[in-house]
Amino acid sequence: MLTTVKRAVPFFAVLALLIAGCDDENKKQAAPAKPKGPLPGPTQRFESRPDLKPPVVKIETPAKGTTAPGYVFFGPKLAVKQAGPMIIDNEGEVVWFHPLKFTKGITDFRVQHYRGKPVLTWWRGKLSNVGVGDGWFVIYDTSYRPVAEVRPTKGYAGDVHEFVITKQDTALIPIYHRKRVDLTSIGGPKNGLIWDNIVQEIDIRTGRAIFEWHSYPVIGIEESYSKPPRKQLGTKPFPYDYFHLNSINEDADGNLLLSARNTHALYKVNRRTGKVMWRLGGKQSDFALGPGVRFAWQHDAQRHADGTISIFDNGAAPPVHKLSRVLVLDVDTKTKKATLLRSYTHPKKLLSPFEANAQFLPNGNIFVGWGGWPYLTEFDANGRVLFDVYFGHGKKAGQDADSYRGYRFPWTGHPVNKPALAVKQREAVTTLYASWNGATEVARWTVFAGSDPDELQRIGTWPKQGFETPITIQNDAEFYAVQAVDADGAPLGRSKAVEAKR
Secondary structure, three states: OEEOOOOOOOOOOOOOOEEOOOHHHHHHHHOOOOOOOOOOOOEOOOOOOOOOOOEOEEEEEOOOOOOOOOEEEEOOEEOOOOEOOEEEOOOOOEEEEOOEOOOOOEEEEEEEEEOOEEEEEEEEEEEOOOOOEEEEEEEEOOOOOEEEEEOOOOOOOEOOOOOEEOOOOEEEEEEEEEEEEOOHHHOOOOOEEEEEEEEEEEEOOOOOEEEEEEOOOOOOHHHOOEEOOOOOOOOOOOOEOOOOEEEEEEOOOOOEEEEEHHHOEEEEEOOOOOOEEEEEEOOOOOOEEOOOOOOOOOEEEEEOOOOOEEEEEOOOOOOOOOOOEEEEEEEEOOOOEEEEEEEEOOOOOOOOOOOOEEEEOOOOOEEEEOOOOOEEEEEOOOOOEEEEEEEOOOOOOOOOEEOOOEEEEOOOOOOOOOOEEEEEEEOOEEEEEEEOOOOOOOOEEEEEEEOOOOOOEEEEEEEOOOOEEEEEEEOOOOEEEEEEEOOOOOEEEEOOOEEOEO
8 A cells, every 4th residue: 555645644752662672572572472482384285395394375465467577585484384585476386495494594585696696695593582693694596506605704693684795796794792881871780781783894705894883882872762671780681782773775875874773763874984974763863854754663774766765664563653664755965854755554554563674676666575474565656566475374463474574586596406206196097296496497397107217208298387286197107207398398307217106
């Protein structure tokens, strides 16, 4: 749903009620979980790939002809049987799924470019219960092979919230680092503990840091809307998450645009000196905020080619708005005024307490991942829903599967492994189940059968159907194999010969 501003919108004062200000902790406040956490939702099952158990995907609004080209990219985690990067098509069919060891350890899965080629990137590692990551960043090629890893320098751990590859093949990454500071000004201990949020720019090839910025003391503790944690003393004090950096992006002039959730503000930072050039929002805004501009607990600040800035305004938690919005702002640096041009909301009036993003696509559409709600939505520029899907139960934010962000990208995958095949036979009727995880150019499956696995004969070709194609034939051969064929009839890859199970 698109909203354009025609009259003033009431302003609700932001209250400092959030303990620690972290995404996953907010989740617990919004919807207390059982001691063992939310139970995994239903999964998909494939005969040819029983090792894959991705969450069930349901299409709420079928894709219309004006959706942008490409596939949907997201990283289901938390209340899922398996967490990992996942690609689906407009029918909700799996294109590629790569389960990872850590069930809470996958964020920001998307397509970027490295050394002039398209690659898959994501963060992986261990995600704490307070939304702070201890991990690293990975880059995979179009054959789903790892080509590079990015890790912070100085022994720091990479945080979950961002991984941007620049045109110079450097990486912009966030770090959460424990730091002792004086918190007496806000009623805390003199030797208090905070999360100092750090931005590093890393040369991917050499691993060398070429820029580093620290939130403290550049951004004062008093700018936060987050309430300090009670546990600041003892042997295991809990750090005050006063800033909560959650997006890093390049501005049009090459400087950095940062979003800090717990100060309700965006910051433009000089990439050479580290100086804050301006603040938008929060307690020390350099801009007058027009009607409807005020945002809270926001994510994913982006500068666009037309000069506008977009923000995913969560508005929770605790609630400041009645529903989450994607905002498009005109930010005039001469008049120092920010004006709301457009906003987009989900038809179900979702209020997302954590995570989320908005991707502005080349054709003018907007693709939104709703974070704490397991929904992925594509809008046209006028706010009409062109595509809407959820993965999991979709019943309650914070007690279901989630994905930190969601995207749409064109992608061509060429896996190096062979197609997978399972064969079940009953009397003279044989059913084959063919799949090839990650292959995007398969149009048909050619079936081969025979009594000798090394001398199988072609018996026919069937169109591909979804991730796994069932093929039922009147045949009782001992061995079968399938060959993937593209739209022009060229062979792409062949499975191993599989003995029929009777």
